[in-house]
Amino acid sequence: MEDFKIASEVKLTGISRRKFLKMMSAAGLGTMAFGASGCSSSSASGKIVIIGGGAAGISMAARLKRLLSNPNITIIDPSDLHYYQPGFTLIASGVYSPDEVYKKQSDCIPSGVKWVKDSVVGVDPDKNKVMTLKNGVIDYDFLVLAPGLQINWDGVEGITRETLGQGDAYCIYDHQGAIRTWQGMQKFVEKGGRGIYTDTYTKHKCGGAPKKICLLSEHLARKKGTRKNLKLDFFTASKVLYDVPYFTPRLLEIYKERDVSISTRVRVKGVDTFAKKVHMEKIVVSSEKQKDANGVEKVVEKRTYEPFVEDYDFLHFLPPMTAPDFVKQSGLSWTEGKLAPEGWAATNKETLVHNKYKNIMVVGDVAGIPTSKTSAAIRKQAPVAAKNLVSIMEGKEPAEKYNGYAACPIVTEYGKLIMCEFDYDKKEQISFPLNFWDMSKEQAVGWYLKVYMLKPLYFYGMLNGLV
Ligand SMILES: Cc1cc2nc3c(=O)[nH]c(=O)nc-3n(C[C@H](O)[C@H](O)[C@H](O)COP(=O)(O)OP(=O)(O)OC[C@H]3O[C@@H](n4cnc5c(N)ncnc54)[C@H](O)[C@@H]3O)c2cc1C
Numbered sequence: 001m002e003d004f005k006i007a008s009e010v011k012l013t014g015i016s017r018r019k020f021l022k023m024m025s026a027a028g029l030g031t032m033a034f035g036a037s038g039c040s041s042s043s044a045s046g047k048i049v050i051i052g053g054g055a056a057g058i059s060m061a062a063r064l065k066r067l068l069s070n071p072n073i074t075i076i077d078p079s080d081l082h083y084y085q086p087g088f089t090l091i092a093s094g095v096y097s098p099d100e101v102y103k104k105q106s107d108c109i110p111s112g113v114k115w116v117k118d119s120v121v122g123v124d125p126d127k128n129k130v131m132t133l134k135n136g137v138i139d140y141d142f143l144v145l146a147p148g149l150q151i152n153w154d155g156v157e158g159i160t161r162e163t164l165g166q167g168d169a170y171c172i173y174d175h176q177g178a179i180r181t182w183q184g185m186q187k188f189v190e191k192g193g194r195g196i197y198t199d200t201y202t203k204h205k206c207g208g209a210p211k212k213i214c215l216l217s218e219h220l221a222r223k224k225g226t227r228k229n230l231k232l233d234f235f236t237a238s239k240v241l242y243d244v245p246y247f248t249p250r251l252l253e254i255y256k257e258r259d260v261s262i263s264t265r266v267r268v269k270g271v272d273t274f275a276k277k278v279h280m281e282k283i284v285v286s287s288e289k290q291k292d293a294n295g296v297e298k299v300v301e302k303r304t305y306e307p308f309v310e311d312y313d314f315l316h317f318l319p320p321m322t323a324p325d326f327v328k329q330s331g332l333s334w335t336e337g338k339l340a341p342e343g344w345a346a347t348n349k350e351t352l353v354h355n356k357y358k359n360i361m362v363v364g365d366v367a368g369i370p371t372s373k374t375s376a377a378i379r380k381q382a383p384v385a386a387k388n389l390v391s392i393m394e395g396k397e398p399a400e401k402y403n404g405y406a407a408c409p410i411v412t413e414y415g416k417l418i419m420c421e422f423d424y425d426k427k428e429q430i431s432f433p434l435n436f437w438d439m440s441k442e443q444a445v446g447w448y449l450k451v452y453m454l455k456p457l458y459f460y461g462m463l464n465g466l467v
Helices: 005-010 017-026 029-037 055-067 087-092 175-191 209-224 248-257 325-329 375-393 444-464
Strands: 048-051 073-076 081-083 102-104 114-116 120-124 129-132 137-139 142-145 193-198 230-235 260-263 266-272 277-291 297-311 314-316 360-362 406-413 416-422
Touching (some): 087 444, 175 193, 175 209, 360 375
Parallel strands (some): 048 073, 048 142, 073 114, 193 314
Antiparallel strands (some): 081 102, 266 277, 277 297
16 A cells, blocks of 8 residues: 555655744744734633633633733643644545644643543533533633534444444544545555545535545546546535635536536435445425414425435545534524524624623634634634633623634645635635635645645644734
8 A cells, every 4th residue: 555655745844833933923923913812911800611622722722821911721621632634634635644633632732721631511501610521510700612513423324433444435534534545545546436425414614625535536546547447426415516606616617627526415324335335315405385383474495305325436425513412402502593403502603702601702613603614714713702702801892703714725636726715705715925826726825835834824823822
């Protein structure tokens, strides 16, 4: 097996923390970041508990620590390791080696912040209490809800997180899963056959990742001269492949140019890993008139599901995702609307304050807000949420507003990607200095940014509250 060879073909040397901070300060970004997070610290007091030490939780801890003169911050998180998840796609395509995407959690938690290594099992938001698995009840004055999302591996029959790779069915939304995907992808590209790539019908993190792994398989086959032996089909549960108007046309063109078929409104039910068959359902959407309790007639959407089965030689699938169970069980989720069934936390989409509990901030994937679940989004959410929390602690109204910014670099081939950046209105939000290029199309500059810059930016910049 060709082990992570592509990495050495395309990689420059890694960037150390020192080098990164030097580059930041040379670019004037260090000062900007410190200025933005506020040198003027607040004397507001109160015990802050942060649930989750992922991208959102650690960014919030770092920012709050800088904003408060006497911070009292506790993070609750059970994990020993902190993963840079955007790197999973690059492991699965042989660009990164598996040990390049994580650090010890103890090295990520800011100094002076207390770490309770435990899982939260419930929150009593009326009494300001958090229930943990091993450490009993922990009180708070202010809560930051940042436990990410829950991947429901049991939502696809016939395969589990542990058996990923069995029957050549893979998923890159897991570290081991990404490692196995790279092994499977090389085998597939060498042997040929039919590749099926799917997403899922719930909201999920990084909507671009299933597309990236599909397009990277296609390019790998071209590089190896075996493309003619492969048939590639992409199935999405959405009604369109991608719905940010600025970026969609080129993405559709790329699928056409590369001869990858697109089927919409399809979801995966299960996988028969022995027979290499994927069981799917066509989602048929219709509308019908119904009367509500007051006898008022309204049009409601009706969905029916038509089962079908497809043979595959290589499968990439996504399990459905929801908010962690304890969020819904604690009464923190939306109770009506599109975001309610999956339990996303009821959040004000601008201030990131919980809709009902004004001493709770919601940041990251768990937030029930209409934007993409990405760490790029968190980079813009954390400064807003941290400043608003300090305002609340000072007895003021939260004034900072988040515009829904999210970014998803859709890797289209080894060496290029479309840097999709947009806001709540699905309007493109191109970052300086990338507006020198036509960012509605794939660009090499985005690839270099993703492969060499975004990881140090994450570990040294974002997790330190600097960017
Ligand atoms: C394959 C893949 C590719 C991606 N690509 C990109 C990309 O290119 N660009 C991009 O911006 N984003 C990308 N993302 C998305 C990005 O990684 C997530 O949006 C981001 O990590 C979410 O941060 P978070 O803090 O909300 O959750 P996480 O980073 O997942 O952290 C959640 C933390 O909460 C902890 N936790 C969970 N449950 C509990 C509990 N009950 N009690 C206490 N702690 C708990 C966990 O241990 C974890 O440390 C990708 C993700 C994947 C999987």
